[in-house]
Amino acid sequence: xxxxxxxxxxxxxxxSGKSEFIDFMKKAADAERAGxxxxxxxxxxxxxxxxxxxxxxxxxxEKIGEKRLYSKEYMPGNPGMTPDAERLLMFCMHKFNExxxxxxxxxxxxxxxxxxxxxxxxGRKDAYKNALTALKPxxxxxxxxxxxxxxxxxxxxxxVARYQEKQKHSILAHMVPKETFGHFxxxxxxxxxxxxxxxxxxxxxxxxxxxxxxNNEPESVDPKVLEPRYGNALNKLWExxxx
Amino acid sequence: xxxxxxLIVxxxxxCGKSEFIYFMKNKxxxxxxxxxxHIGQFEEVDDFVWLWDKCLEDDVWEALGHKRLVSKKSDHAxxxxxxxxxxxxxxxxxxxxxxxxxxxxxxxxxxxxxxxxxxGKDDAYKNALWRFSKxxxERSAILFIDVSFEESCRKNEARYREKLKSSILAHKVPDExxxxxxxxxxWKDVTDGKPNGRLSxxxxxxxxxxxNNEPELKEGPExxxxxxxxLDKLAKLV
Numbered sequence: 001x002x003x004x005x006x007x008x009x010x011x012x013x014x015x016s017g018k019s020e021f022i023d024f025m026k027k028a029a030d031a032e033r034a035g036x037x038x039x040x041x042x043x044x045x046x047x048x049x050x051x052x053x054x055x056x057x058x059x060x061x062e063k064i065g066e067k068r069l070y071s072k073e074y075m076p077g078n079p080g081m082t083p084d085a086e087r088l089l090m091f092c093m094h095k096f097n098e099x100x101x102x103x104x105x106x107x108x109x110x111x112x113x114x115x116x117x118x119x120x121x122x123g124r125k126d127a128y129k130n131a132l133t134a135l136k137p138x139x140x141x142x143x144x145x146x147x148x149x150x151x152x153x154x155x156x157x158x159x160v161a162r163y164q165e166k167q168k169h170s171i172l173a174h175m176v177p178k179e180t181f182g183h184f185x186x187x188x189x190x191x192x193x194x195x196x197x198x199x200x201x202x203x204x205x206x207x208x209x210x211x212x213x214x215n216n217e218p219e220s221v222d223p224k225v226l227e228p229r230y231g232n233a234l235n236k237l238w239e240x241x242x243x
Numbered sequence: 244x245x246x247x248x249x250l251i252v253x254x255x256x257x258c259g260k261s262e263f264i265y266f267m268k269n270k271x272x273x274x275x276x277x278x279x280x281h282i283g284q285f286e287e288v289d290d291f292v293w294l295w296d297k298c299l300e301d302d303v304w305e306a307l308g309h310k311r312l313v314s315k316k317s318d319h320a321x322x323x324x325x326x327x328x329x330x331x332x333x334x335x336x337x338x339x340x341x342x343x344x345x346x347x348x349x350x351x352x353x354x355x356x357x358x359x360x361x362x363g364k365d366d367a368y369k370n371a372l373w374r375f376s377k378x379x380x381e382r383s384a385i386l387f388i389d390v391s392f393e394e395s396c397r398k399n400e401a402r403y404r405e406k407l408k409s410s411i412l413a414h415k416v417p418d419e420x421x422x423x424x425x426x427x428x429x430w431k432d433v434t435d436g437k438p439n440g441r442l443s444x445x446x447x448x449x450x451x452x453x454x455n456n457e458p459e460l461k462e463g464p465e466x467x468x469x470x471x472x473x474l475d476k477l478a479k480l481v
Contacts (some may be wrong), residue, residue, distance in 0.1 A: 022375075057331075064330040087309055094303050 004040040006111050007100075007142050010119045011150030012130065013185050014176045015158035017216040021148060024226055036231050038238040039115045042172060046119040047092035054088060055079040072179075072235060077171070080180030081116055089122060093134035096120075100139050111142070118143070123185035129193050139207040144212035144241045145202075146233060147190055154217055199236050210240030213226050245478040247384050248351045249340070251358045253368065254388035254426055256416045257398035258392050260359055260455040263388065267357075270462075279471050281478040282355045289342060289359040290332040295321075297328070312369050319403065320414035323424070327429030329362060330374065336360075337376035343348065345378055358383070363425035368433050372444050380444055384477050385451035387434075392426050394457055 003165055010018045033039045051070075058068035058079065070085035081088065096118060104116055118139075122131045132140070150158070159175050166173030176185065190213070193202055200210040214233035220226055252337070263309070267282055270419050298321035301311040313328040314321040336358060337381030344350050358379075362371045390398070399415050406481045416425070430453070433442065439452040455475035460466040 060331050060334045061327075063334055064327055066327055066331075087304075087307065090301060090307055091300075094307065 006142035007113045007116050009145040013155035014121050015155050016148045016150040031182035037234045040113045042088050042115045044117040050092050050095050068231050074177035074179050078174045083183045097136045123188045125183050127188040132204045137207050140207040144237050147213045148216045149213050212237040245281050245283050247355045248382035249356045251385045255359050255395040257395050258388045258390040264273045283353045285355040285357050287357045317417035320419045322420050332372045333374045337379050340379050363428050367428040368430050380447040380449050387453045388456045389453050390456050452477040
C-alpha cells in the first residue's frame with residue numbers, strides 16, 4: 001500500500017487528544033483510513049506502558065522496604081512521576097529505539113501496509129528537542145510528526161474530566177496527578193523548536209522530519225468535527241512527507 | 244488422575260531444573276506426562292527472565308550516565324549486587340500468577356503452571372516461599388531438586404562450556420555469585436531435614452518433596468524413574 005506514513009509520531013501534552021485520535025483511527029475502515037488520512041493498518045508504541053510498569057515496580061520496592069524510584073502515590077491508587085525521576089523519560093527514548101529497531105525496522109513487510117504510531121508526551125525546557133534528539137536516525141528517517149496542541153489549562157481540564165469519567169466505570173481509573181502535571185507538563189518547547197510554524201520540517205541528526213501542529217481545541221467527540229480536523233492536518237503532513 | 248496445579252520447581256543454579264522442564268516438554272506426550280508425572284500441559288514462570296531484563300536495563304542506565312540499579316557486569320553475564328533485588332523478584336511472582344493464571348479457572352482444568360527459581364543464603368527459601376500469597380500457595384506443591392554446591396558449580400561451568408560451542412552469547416552464573424550467594428541455602432532447615440512432607444507457609448500446608456539429583460543423569464529410564472518416584476510421592480501429599 002502506497003501513500004501511507006511509515007512512522008507517525010503523535011505528540012502533545014497529556015490528555016491533549018492523542019488517545020482519542022488513535023481511537024478514531026481504530027474505528028475507521030482500513031481503506032478509508034489510508035485514503036483520507038494516509039494511515040495504514042497500524043501498530044502503536046507508547047511509552048506510557050513502560051512508565052506505568054515502573055510505577056508498579058515502585059510498589060514492590062516499597063513493599064520490601066526500599067525507596068520508590070520513580071513515582072509517588074499522590075492520589076490513592078494513582079501514582080505520578082516525581083520530579084527527581086526525569087531520567088525515566090530518557091530511558092523511555094532508549095526503549096523506543098530498541099523496540100522500533102528490533103521489532104519493526106527489520107521487517108519490511110510491516111511497512112507495506114502498516115503505519116507505526118509512536119506516542120509520547122514531554123514537558124519542561126528542551127522537552128521535545130531532547131526527546132527527539134535521543135532517537136536513532138533510522139527511526140527518524142521514516143517519520144512524520146503530528147503534534148496535538150492544547151493549552152496547559154485545557155490539557156489539565158481534560159485530564160481531570162477523563163479521570164472522572166473513567167471512575168464511573170472502573171476503580172482502576174488514573175490521571176496525571178497535579179504535582180506531576182505541574183512539574184513535567186506545564187511548559188514545553190514544541191512551539192520554540194518549530195518557530196511557531198504550523199507545519200514544516202525540523203531536523204535532528206541531519207534527518208529532515210515533516211511536522212504539523214494540529215490545534216485540538218475546542219474539544220469535540222463529533223466525527224463531523226474531528227474528521228476534517230484530522231484530515232486537514234494529515235493531508236498537509238502527507239504533502240510535506242511525500243516531497 | 245492427580246494433577247499439580249502449580250508446581251514450584253526450585254534448587255540451586257544448574258541443579259537440573261531446566262533439564263527437568265526440558266524432559267517434561269520434549270520427552271513425554273501430554274498423556275504420559277499426566278499419567279506418570281501428574282503434570283498437565285504446562286506453562287512456565289521463571290524469574291530469570293525478569294532478572295535478565297533488569298540487568299539489560301542496568302546497561303541502559305549506565306549508558307545514560309546513571310548508576311546501575313541491581314547488577315554489575317561480569318565476564319560471563321551479570322552479577323547481582325543489590326541483595327534486595329532477590330526479594331523484588333520473588334514479590335513479582337504472586338501478582339503475576341494471580342493476574343495471569345488464577346483468574347482463569349479454565350487454565351487449571353488440564354494444565355500445570357511451573358514456577359521456577361533459585362535462591363541462596365541463610366534464609367534463602369524461608370524468605371522466598373513466605374513471600375508467596377496464600378492464593379498461589381493453596382494450589383501449589385514444591386519439587387526441590389537437590390545437588391551439592393560442588394555439583395551445582397560443576398554443571399554451571401559445563402553448561403556454559405557446552406553453550407559456548409554454539410553461541411558467543413553463552414552465559415553462566417558468575418563464580419562470584421555462586422560463591423557469594425548460592426553457596427549455602429536453608430532448604431534442609433526449612434524442611435527439618437525431611438525428604439518430603441508438608442510445609443506450613445503463611446497458614447497453608449504446601450506439600451514438598453526433595454529429589455536428589457546426583458549423580459547426573461542425562462536421559463534414559465533411570466532419569467524417568469527418578470522424576471516419577473519424586474512426583475508420585477508429591478502427588479500423594481496433595
